[in-house]
Structure formats: structure tokens, C-alpha cells
Amino acid sequence: MRRDRAIPLTAVVLLAATALTGCERGSSAGPGESTAGPSGCPAAQTRAEAAVKRAERTDVPWSGPTGGPTATRGKTIAYVAQTMTNPGVAGVAQGVREAARVMGWKVRVIDGGGTPVGIQAALSEAIALEPSGIVIGGFDPRATSRQVARANAADIPVIGWHAVGSPGPSKRPELFTNITTEVEEVAGASADWVIARSDGHARVVVFTDDSIPFARNKAQLIRKGLARCRGVRLLAYANIPIPDAGSRTPQEVSSLLSRFPTAWDYSIAINDLYFADAAPALRAAGKRGTGPPFNIGAGDGDPSAFQRVNSGQYQAATVPEPLSQQGWQVIDEFNRAFSGRAPSGYVAPVHIVTAANSGGATSWNPPGYRRAYREIWGK
Template sequence: MSPGPPRAATPSRNGLPGARPGRVARCAVALLATATVLTGCDHGSARHAPGESATGPSGCPAAYDTARASVARAERADVPWNGPTTGPRAVTGKSLVYVAQTMTNPGVAGAEQGVREAARIVGWNVRVIDGGGTPAGIQAAMGQAVALRPSGIVVGGFDPGTTSQQVARAAAQHIPLVGWHAVAAPGPSRRPPLFTNVTTHVQDVARISARWIIQNAHGRAGAVIFTDDSIPFARTKSRLIAAELATCAGVHVLAYENIPIPDASTRIPREAASLLSRFGARWTHSVAINDLYFADAAPALRAAGAPGAGPPFNIGAGDGDPSAFQRINSGQYQSATVPEPLTQQGWQIVDEFNRAFSHARPSGYAAPVHVATAGDSHGATTWDPAGYRQAYRKIWRG
């Protein structure tokens, strides 16, 4: 099926929530809220078919050049360790409880594996309590964690504000909390009270995933965003993605699909089939806040005869679990991911707790973004940058 001229976007069943202030963000919101072409932002680009432009081969020459340069930098795998090299010697005899939003979330599970690996090095005990992806389950898991009176609690991938009573009890018992993707920004948090939050900078992840679409599409795309607005981190990320896509006049967001991660396996197959029916060849690219959306979309795309190598060309804006790399390396319904260095972040969580136990300040580290494709992953099934194990071991030895 050959692509036809872009038409006004059909409204998604899920409207785009408010975005950052500013003209770009307002245009992104207007696109999805009113189901119109980016009036005031796209400068009439809807009159041209994909691949054509009144200004050249790209629908947004300046944004395309910026995107191409940014993606080329992010695809480099030979980046030296730029994290902490000093800190307190490892304390002994500590215990951690890792409270998981859901262990079916590959990012949550991957970070937990890194915590276990690092904890073995320093001789700490780790226990995992799975919240099952529901508010009641997460609250019960946090309550159980506090009742165990561990040395520290990991807030694994959920908003600690939804467990405010349990968080308050932890604070009263002087149990430090370290988050993984618990709030939108890396570093310490006063409200909710986290010693620190371990994550990449969400704005960097959002920007590079959107720019990958812009450069891959040469500035001409019909994109779908998959997100889970129940997670503040994910909601922020998807809003920023929409805003960055809006910087390219030739990229149109066709739909904003708000599907909770625990529901993805049941909802995504039929949503993907519906999107194919509604948009056909106009759906050229997708971006999801988590790679698992594409694992669940693959059967519907395959059944509809969509080629595994795309279109649609799909990029995950986190978390880069092994199954995502396998889909990318085999050309099966995912082209790229912006992976979190999950094992490294697990080691960082242990180091941050060690700083808390030693009455030191948090490290303030946030890993730089990376884009993994079949061309630069070289068959790897995870993004595991070099240098951090040696650096942390040296710190902990004192």
C-alpha cells in the first residue's frame, strides 16, 4: 500500500494531556486535542505527500539536521564512564527491600537484577515484594516492606505519592528510600521524600526518541505514541515526546494511546489492529514509553501482514530489556530503543544507599542517553556500558 497525502489526524480515543508551556508544546497538545493538522506549526506541510517538500527532501530541514546529529552521537557505544569515582567505603550488614511496581515491567525487573548483583558484592540482603501493577497491590507491598524494618527500601517504578501513608511510616522509622523511575527527575526529592531517584534525564530520553523518528523518517512521518499516564515519569516522558515531534512540521501525531502497562498484553493487540484499520499506510512510526508495548503489538502487526522491519518503524523510549534487543536485532517489529543501563542503575542504587547509610550526600549521577539499533548493538541483548563495576568496587573498597 503506497502512502497517500497526509490528512488531518483522526482523534485518538485518549486525548493528550497538558504539556510544558511554550509554543511547541501547545502545538503538540492542539494536534491531539482537536484532531487537526499542526495549524500554526506545520506551515502547510499537509499539502505534500511523504518524501516531498517545498523546502527540500525533509519536511523540517533544520529540525532534521539537528536530529541526525543528535542520534549519531547517541548511537556511540564507546563512551567512557562519567559517573562517581569517590564515595564512602561500603558498610556491612544491611538489608534492602525492593518494592516493584510490577515485575512484568522489564525495566523494573532489570534494575532489580542490578541491585541484587551489587548487593552481593557488599554483602547485603535483598528481598523483592511485587506490587502487581495495581494501586492496592503497591500499597500493600509498601506496607509489608516497612513492616520488615529493612535498612532501606527501593521504590521500583511507581509514584511514592500513591503510598503516602507507608512512606510516612518509613520516614518515622528513619528508613531511607531510593527511587528507580519513581519521580520525573534524577536526584534527591523532598516531596515525596527520596534520598535520591535513579534514572536518566527524562527530557533527554524523550528528545532523542522523537529525534530518532524525525531523522529516520527524513522529516515526514505519521506517528503513534504509546504511554501509561498512571505513572508520572511515563506521563512526563510522553508529553515531552509529543512536544519534540511537534518541532518538525512534517511529523504528525496520529494517536496518543494511554494504556496502563499491566493491561498492555490484553489491550495492545486489538489497539494495534484498530490503528492499522484507521490509519493504514499513514502510520509510519511509533514511540512507546516502554519497549514491552511492541512485544504485544507484534502479533497484530504480523497478522495484518506488516513487514517486521517496518513500517511502522518502532522505537522504545525505555527500558531496553533483552527481548527488545532481540526484536531489534532480528528485525521483528522494533527498530530501535533508548535503553536504560539497567544493571548499572541497580549498582547505583546500592551505592546511593551506601551514601545514605554513611550520612553522605547522594552522587547526583544520571547516565547519558544511548540509542541502540541493529547497526550499533552488534548482537548484544542489553545496554551495559563499561567502567561502572570497576569504579564502584574501588569506591566500596575505600
């Protein structure tokens, strides 16, 4: 089934209504989704190899803010999580807690449980606490528009993490800023890695969650990136809601292995957690942990993903978010908001981690950010 055809209005309405949910049970597009060609893509491959080499560097100096307001006092932050079972959401929450301790601020984490009702209730609870600021952690604020409007009306600054598709301030919904890497760069890096590693000849499955607009957009950008190489074939587009990944991914992987027993040699997932759930099915089918299929996660780079990459267990690479740094950035952006300043405008550069450049680490911690933020805050 092609997903790039026009969608009827009723379908658009249904998608909008389920933007936060895992109620879309998942689907897998078949071999009709193809950008195949027998001759590879020499020009695209050369460009991809250069991009991957840049993204794999680990010695990039801190390029974030070096100036800003000193620390304000006595603040309380409410972190509303889409679900704390999402490793990216949880990783940023930990960074927020760590940075808040440096500032002497308090943090309350409220778990939405991954459902629309739970997330709306969590955000309502956060507003009732009358915090100094609220973090929207990994969900679409347009699906909680009433609660966001209440926070705006109460003059509570709202900062998003992966809340809307682009970094920076947002008017609709009203966010002081949204913190994320550039989704185009993350999606492009994962596609480039596949093109470069396969010498322009790959047969790929993409795992995504179309119920989350941010994830759906990332998956479409991944498809566009793969399409730059005519030697790459998109075998399937597996749509599995993140809250259902534990139960749905093993079934989907088994089905894909049955359909493509020898053809499937690469995978890209919008979140590393799919490969944690894919591993048992791949292992049961006799697949080696070092591939194929060679798997790369286009986010979020949680510790378990690093462990799989480092040990060669059904994941070859990840394009991680610097989760802890982004948690510190959340606190810095709030401090700017409380001080009447503009957002910093910082966007972390894209990075690719493999066993060859991870140094055995279990997270991507770009150098220099803790010291830089402490110097800004006078801490």
C-alpha cells in the same frame, strides 16, 4: 480528542486517585492531533541527525562517580516493585541483587502486582521487615504517601527508581535520591530518531500509560519533540495502561491499522513492552518485521527489546535505561546514605540502540561501572 486543553478539577482528582492503577482502560486520540506540514524541517532534521549520532555512540567512557565511602556491612534492602512483569523494574532489581552480593548485603524483592492495593501492601510489608533501606521500584510514591511517611519516620532511607519525574533527591515525597535518566533527553532522543530516520516526514503513533505520571510526562515530551518538525504528523495517542498492555495493545494496533492502513509509518512507545504485544497484530496484518511502522521504544531496553531490534522483528530501535548499572547505583547511593554522605548526583547519559550498534547484546551495559563501584567500595 485533544489532551492539551484545560482539565476540569474533578478529572484531575480522578487522575490522581488512579495514579498507580491500570483502571484507565486506554484511549486513542485521532488525526486531529497533527503537527503536519508538507515541506519537512531541514533545520530540525539537521539538529536531530547530530543528536542521534551522538546518542548511538557505544564508546563513551564512564562518567559516573569514582570516589565515595567504602562498603558498610550487614545491610538489608527491600526492593518494592510496581510489578515484576515490567521489564525495566525487573532489570533494575537484578542489578540491585548483583551489586548487593558484592557488598555482602541481603535483598528482599516484594512485588506489588501493578495495582494500588498490591503496591501499598508491598510497601507496608517492606517497612514491617525493618530493612536498612527501601527501593521504590517504578511507581509514584505520592500514591503511597502514608507508607512513605512511615518509612521516613522510622529513619529508613528510601531511594526511588523512576519514582518521580527528575533524578536526584526529593523533598515531597522524601527520597534520598531518585535514579533515572533525564526524561527530557530520552523523550527527545526518540523524537529525534524519528525525525532523522524519516527525513522529516513521519506519521506517528505514540503509545503510553497516562495512569503513571512519569510515563504521561514522557509522552507529552515526546509530542513536544515531534512538534519541532512541521513535516511530522501525530496520527494517534494510544493510552494503554501497562498492566493491560498484553490484552489491549493487539486490539489497539488492529484498530489503528484499520484507521491508517497505509499512513502509519512510525511509532514511539514509553516502554518497549508495547511492541512485544503489538507484534502479533502487525504480523497478522501482513506487516514485515523490518517495518513500516518503524518502532522505537523510549525505555526501558529490556532483553526482549534488544532481541526484537537485533532480529528485525517489529522494533527498529530503543532508548534503553542502563538497568544493571542503575541497580548498582541504587546500592552505591544506599552506601552513601548509610555513611552520612550526600547522593552521588550521577545521571546516565542517553543512548540509542539499533541493530547496527548493538553488537548483538541484549542489554545496554555502559563500560566501566562495575570496576568503578568496586574500587569505591573496596571490593
